[in-house]
Amino acid sequence: GQQVMQIPQYQHVQEGEDFTTYCNSSTTLSNIQWYKQRPGGHPVFLIQLVKSGEVKKQKRLTFQFGEAKKNSSLHITATQTTDVGTYFCAPRQTGANNLFFGTGTRLTVIP
Amino acid sequence: DAGVTQSPTHLIKTRGQQVTLRCSPKSGHDTVSWYQQALGQGPQFIFQYYEEEERQRGNFPDRFSGHQFPNYSSELNVNALLLGDSALYLCASSLRVRNTEAFFGQGTRLTVV
Numbered sequence: 001g002q003q004v005m006q007i008p009q010y011q012h013v014q015e016g017e018d019f020t021t022y023c024n025s026s027t028t029l030s031n032i033q034w035y036k037q038r039p040g041g042h043p044v045f046l047i048q049l050v051k052s053g054e055v056k057k058q059k060r061l062t063f064q065f066g067e068a069k070k071n072s073s074l075h076i077t078a079t080q081t082t083d084v085g086t087y088f089c090a091p092r093q094t095g096a097n098n099l100f101f102g103t104g105t106r107l108t109v110i111p
Numbered sequence: 112d113a114g115v116t117q118s119p120t121h122l123i124k125t126r127g128q129q130v131t132l133r134c135s136p137k138s139g140h141d142t143v144s145w146y147q148q149a150l151g152q153g154p155q156f157i158f159q160y161y162e163e164e165e166r167q168r169g170n171f172p173d174r175f176s177g178h179q180f181p182n183y184s185s186e187l188n189v190n191a192l193l194l195g196d197s198a199l200y201l202c203a204s205s206l207r208v209r210n211t212e213a214f215f216g217q218g219t220r221l222t223v224v
Contacts, residue, residue: 033212042201043154045212088153098144098167099203099213101153 003027004091006102014110019076021105023089030094032072034063035101038085043101046074046087079109113138115204115216123222124192132187132219136204143185144213145177146201154201160185161207189221197223 003026013019023032031050035043047056049065049072056063062075072091076083089102116135124130136143142161146154156169160179179185183204189196199220203213 042215042217043203045214048211086153096167097142097161097207098156098159098169100156100169101146104153 004089004100004102006089006105008105009103010106010108012108012110013079015081016078019079019083019107021074021087021089021107023072023074023091023102025070025091027070027093029069029091030096031092032065033090033092033099034072034074035088035090036085037088037104041085043088076107079107081109081111083107084109115202115214117200117202117216117219119219120217121220121222123224126192126194126223128192129188129190130192130221132189132200132202132221134185134187134202134204134216136183136185136202137214140204140206140214141183142205142207143179143183144203144205145185145187146203147171147196148199148201148218150198157187192223194223197221 005024007022033048034046036046037043047063052069053067054065060077064073086104086106088104090099115137118133144159145157148154157171157175158168159166163179174190176188199218201218202216205213
């Protein structure tokens with residue numbers, strides 16, 4: 001079955017530092033989505049990547065999809081306290097309609 | 112336009128009891144998925160409903176069952192509750208044909224004592 005690993009599990013950064021989380025799948029993916037969950041909240045959709053090697057940016061957030069469509073990353077430039085939360089990747093296999101979530105990376109930003 | 116709504120928000124049940132959780136999808140969405148999220152963990156896929164049928168199922172026992180109604184709303188039923196069933200239960204709705212983002216409800220916090 002599909003195995004998805006996200007690293008790191010936890011990350012503490014000083015405000016203004018950069019942050020990156022990686023998502024690695026054992027199988028080739030159809031696409032991958034990223035979600036953010038604030039403490040006490042629910043997952044909120046950030047972006048979907050579909051094409052091999054795709055790179056998308058949302059202000060300070062940069063999302064990448066690997067050439068082999070087996071891995072992805074989320075990079076945040078100059079973190080702010082509003083970035084606090086857990087970031088989940090949600091890969092989707094070819095032909096599947098459901099989302100399986102990665103283990104998540106919990107980001108703490110120290111003011 | 113209301114987003115995904117779940118009820119109740121919190122629930123306390125005794126071990127061995129049965130529970131029903133409810134979800135109304137975002138307007139225009141036809142697919143409902145249920146997830147279990149234990150404290151400090153990622154959401155675990157339980158099952159997905161489309162056209163009133165269970166389409167896909169995660170690694171959960173038969174004690175977990177569901178239903179989808181003609182208006183696309185859905186219920187999650189859990190029988191013979193165990194202490195380990197204590198978790199946040201999330202409902203997510205989406206539009207099947209577009210196969211894009213899922214919108215999540217605020218969840219139901221279930222505590223089994």
